[in-house]
Amino acid sequence: MFKRKDRISAIRKELEAIVGPENVRTEEAELLMYSYDSGMARARPEAVINFTSAAQVAPVVKMLYGAGVPFLPRLAGTNLSGGTIPLKGGAILNLARLKKIRQIDTAAGLALVEPGVVNLELQRALEPFGFFYAPDPASQKVSTIGGNIGENAGGPLCLKYGVTADNVEKLEVVTPEGEVKFFSYSDAGPDLMSVLIGSEGTLGIVIHAWLKILPLPAHIKTASAAFPSLDAAIRAVTRIISAGILPRALEAMDKVSLDAALTGKASPFPAGTDAVLILELDGDDPVRIKTDLETAHKICSDNGCEAFKVAADEDERALLWQARKGAYPAMARLAPDLLVEDGVVPRPKLPEALKETREIIAKYKLTAGLLFHAGDGNLHPNVIFDRRDIEEVKRVKKAGYEMLKSCIKLGGTISGEHGIGVEKRVAMNWLYGRGELAFFHSIKRAFDPAGLANPDKILPVAGEKPAAKPDLAGAFVFPGKSGLSPEARSIIDELRLRAASGTRTAVTGLGTRLRPERVTEGARPLDLKSLSGLLEIDRENLTARAEAGLSFEEFRRQLKAAGFHLDLPELKGSVGGLIASKVCPEIRGLLLGLEVATAAGELLELGGKTVKNVAGYDAVRLLCGSQGAYAVILSATFALSAGKERQRPPFAEPPAWDAFEPAEIHRRLKKEFDPQNLLNPWIYRGV
Numbered sequence: 001m002f003k004r005k006d007r008i009s010a011i012r013k014e015l016e017a018i019v020g021p022e023n024v025r026t027e028e029a030e031l032l033m034y035s036y037d038s039g040m041a042r043a044r045p046e047a048v049i050n051f052t053s054a055a056q057v058a059p060v061v062k063m064l065y066g067a068g069v070p071f072l073p074r075l076a077g078t079n080l081s082g083g084t085i086p087l088k089g090g091a092i093l094n095l096a097r098l099k100k101i102r103q104i105d106t107a108a109g110l111a112l113v114e115p116g117v118v119n120l121e122l123q124r125a126l127e128p129f130g131f132f133y134a135p136d137p138a139s140q141k142v143s144t145i146g147g148n149i150g151e152n153a154g155g156p157l158c159l160k161y162g163v164t165a166d167n168v169e170k171l172e173v174v175t176p177e178g179e180v181k182f183f184s185y186s187d188a189g190p191d192l193m194s195v196l197i198g199s200e201g202t203l204g205i206v207i208h209a210w211l212k213i214l215p216l217p218a219h220i221k222t223a224s225a226a227f228p229s230l231d232a233a234i235r236a237v238t239r240i241i242s243a244g245i246l247p248r249a250l251e252a253m254d255k256v257s258l259d260a261a262l263t264g265k266a267s268p269f270p271a272g273t274d275a276v277l278i279l280e281l282d283g284d285d286p287v288r289i290k291t292d293l294e295t296a297h298k299i300c301s302d303n304g305c306e307a308f309k310v311a312a313d314e315d316e317r318a319l320l321w322q323a324r325k326g327a328y329p330a331m332a333r334l335a336p337d338l339l340v341e342d343g344v345v346p347r348p349k350l351p352e353a354l355k356e357t358r359e360i361i362a363k364y365k366l367t368a369g370l371l372f373h374a375g376d377g378n379l380h381p382n383v384i385f386d387r388r389d390i391e392e393v394k395r396v397k398k399a400g401y402e403m404l405k406s407c408i409k410l411g412g413t414i415s416g417e418h419g420i421g422v423e424k425r426v427a428m429n430w431l432y433g434r435g436e437l438a439f440f441h442s443i444k445r446a447f448d449p450a451g452l453a454n455p456d457k458i459l460p461v462a463g464e465k466p467a468a469k470p471d472l473a474g475a476f477v478f479p480g481k482s483g484l485s486p487e488a489r490s491i492i493d494e495l496r497l498r499a500a501s502g503t504r505t506a507v508t509g510l511g512t513r514l515r516p517e518r519v520t521e522g523a524r525p526l527d528l529k530s531l532s533g534l535l536e537i538d539r540e541n542l543t544a545r546a547e548a549g550l551s552f553e554e555f556r557r558q559l560k561a562a563g564f565h566l567d568l569p570e571l572k573g574s575v576g577g578l579i580a581s582k583v584c585p586e587i588r589g590l591l592l593g594l595e596v597a598t599a600a601g602e603l604l605e606l607g608g609k610t611v612k613n614v615a616g617y618d619a620v621r622l623l624c625g626s627q628g629a630y631a632v633i634l635s636a637t638f639a640l641s642a643g644k645e646r647q648r649p650p651f652a653e654p655p656a657w658d659a660f661e662p663a664e665i666h667r668r669l670k671k672e673f674d675p676q677n678l679l680n681p682w683i684y685r686g687v
Helices: 009-019 028-033 054-067 119-129 145-151 192-196 230-242 255-261 286-302 314-325 327-332 347-363 390-409 434-447 486-501 552-561 575-581 585-590 664-673
Strands: 047-050 071-074 091-094 101-105 110-113 168-174 180-184 205-212 219-227 249-254 275-283 307-310 337-340 367-373 378-385 505-508 524-527 536-538 543-547 591-597 603-607 632-639
Touching: 009 047, 009 054, 028 047, 054 091, 054 168, 054 205, 101 119, 110 119, 119 145, 145 205, 168 192, 180 192, 219 230, 219 286, 219 314, 230 249, 230 275, 230 286, 230 347, 230 367, 249 255, 249 314, 255 275, 255 314, 255 327, 255 367, 275 286, 275 314, 286 307, 314 327, 327 337, 327 367, 327 378, 347 367, 347 378, 347 390, 378 390, 434 603, 434 664, 486 524, 486 591, 486 632, 543 552, 543 575, 552 575, 575 632, 585 591
Parallel strands: 047 091, 071 091, 505 524
Antiparallel strands: 101 110, 110 205, 168 180, 168 205, 219 275, 219 307, 249 275, 249 367, 337 378, 367 378, 536 543, 543 632, 591 603, 591 632
16 A cells, blocks of 8 residues: 655654644544545545644744645634545644634724634624624534635625625735735735635635624514425515615525424424525614515515515524524435535526526436525535445536536536535636636745645646646637627737737726826836727626726716616726726625736636635636736626615725735736736836
8 A cells, every 4th residue: 555755754843842742643543533524525634733822823834834745724624625635645734723702893893813713603702792793604603714714605694794705804824835924905906815715725824814893783684485486486586686675695495405404393384385585684774674575575475475474583583594504404414425516606597507406406316405595696405415325426426517517507606605625626627718727826826836735626636637827829719708899809919919029018098097107117008998888787687797998987877877886985997997906995895707818818707797706716806906917807797786875975095006015925926927027017027
């Protein structure tokens, strides 16, 4: 039998000096305990290192980096895609004992926590102060804040309050080389913090997090709606969202899940109920809540709802949520193993996704309960099976892959909140072209040049047809997914010509923020004002795609005429310019997708029309604040709001929004994306 080389013994004494001899574990039983997580993959580490202080993490990582030993952070191990499996051996960094809530600052609306704090424990600590932390995954009883950050976890409340990335203000991170860095989305320059969130420990290790906390709403109303079919329930969901109602949560579950969750309990729903929606509204305006609840009731009734009931008190509300959040463990009790799939589609495609999912389950003769974060198009088919039955395991895996392909075909993505890990790496090839995958590989190399931080996760490896980095002289073929305008194609053609001749480019739009003297610094202007074609609004999905050269004022005017708005202050400049400059960091929260051209003239399609997407690194937000130096933004897709627009104070633009001095990580990214420094070269002199 092949025996892996012992890489720990040579540095064991140094490691023990940092964390204590009792915290460097290499016993076989200990290693086997950390060879699996809640996914299906298995791999044995060489050591488990336990931490009792956050200050120990950086020196340990520096030691491992110097010795060339792979490492990965681990907390509760509840992730569902094999993200904490040590595929290349090395060390498991067990951060579970770092579970202190360092500070709760209600005046600033922040909680400072260590990564091992359990999500529900934080909620309980905040409650006496009248506050809550919005991300609430179904695993919140056991999952940790560090794990939630690693996976960019969501939960029912993310429909209104956003996923983890929308609720983190600042991170303290140990880099793969053992340095301690701080990142915030409001930092000048590219949004590096958002790239770290959802990176599954492949780009760095979070040791402290500053989380956004919110006052508990004055009023919460929770209702259940029973339907004779899941199709009818999903149709009601689409209508509710299209009506401009923004629930706190809008969840769906089918009869299989419901029966499992209610085992041994009397069902509160009529006989023949095939699906249940849980609708929750909150806010400080009881009249608005009452009106929205009445509208939702009518929509449900019009779509076949047989019983609509508002919870009379907190006990009834808790019972409803107990059924929803207890569905996963209830399904897990029905068989030795459970596959929880996690795909997302644009909300209007949910009925079609449901139909295809059921057909796939029937085709492979499987049993599954269907759960949905229905308000944001996130599907969770829970497939029960027995891993001891090899043939059944094969059917389960094939069914899971077909479900993911179905989501992609419908314009969706392969993960909304469970990550990619090892189990969905191959599916990244179905979702992205070689250019997008090469872009992700570039991010990984920039943050982790030695490839030691949780290696072989997220991105396809050699046997899974990885994307090759495109050659400047290589032929480019449009993927065909994008509806590019002739003007956008012209921009790409021009960039290819300039790349071939080494001509440097000053990306210009409306000229709102570009200083004219910079264009004379050896760079030829590339005017994007022509990218201002007609706005594309998807009414049912509440999204809009705008070209980069469109003025933000005109964008808002067209949206208003169509009955929609962006939940942003009044801003001046072009759509692309506002994203690239990040003068208003809030814009990142509404940005769902970008079409960009690289310095080499290659089209990349990043993100899309789904409101949740954790398939790969968050390159969309990375480009917020990149000032046109990483890629040229051609178009952007935003999440819209319907109904009455809230009043905002006048926007005060930061006086020195472009006072950005690139750090080493920014320069590494620049070298990866634009090694010739062709785009806005004055920002990265010397690259």
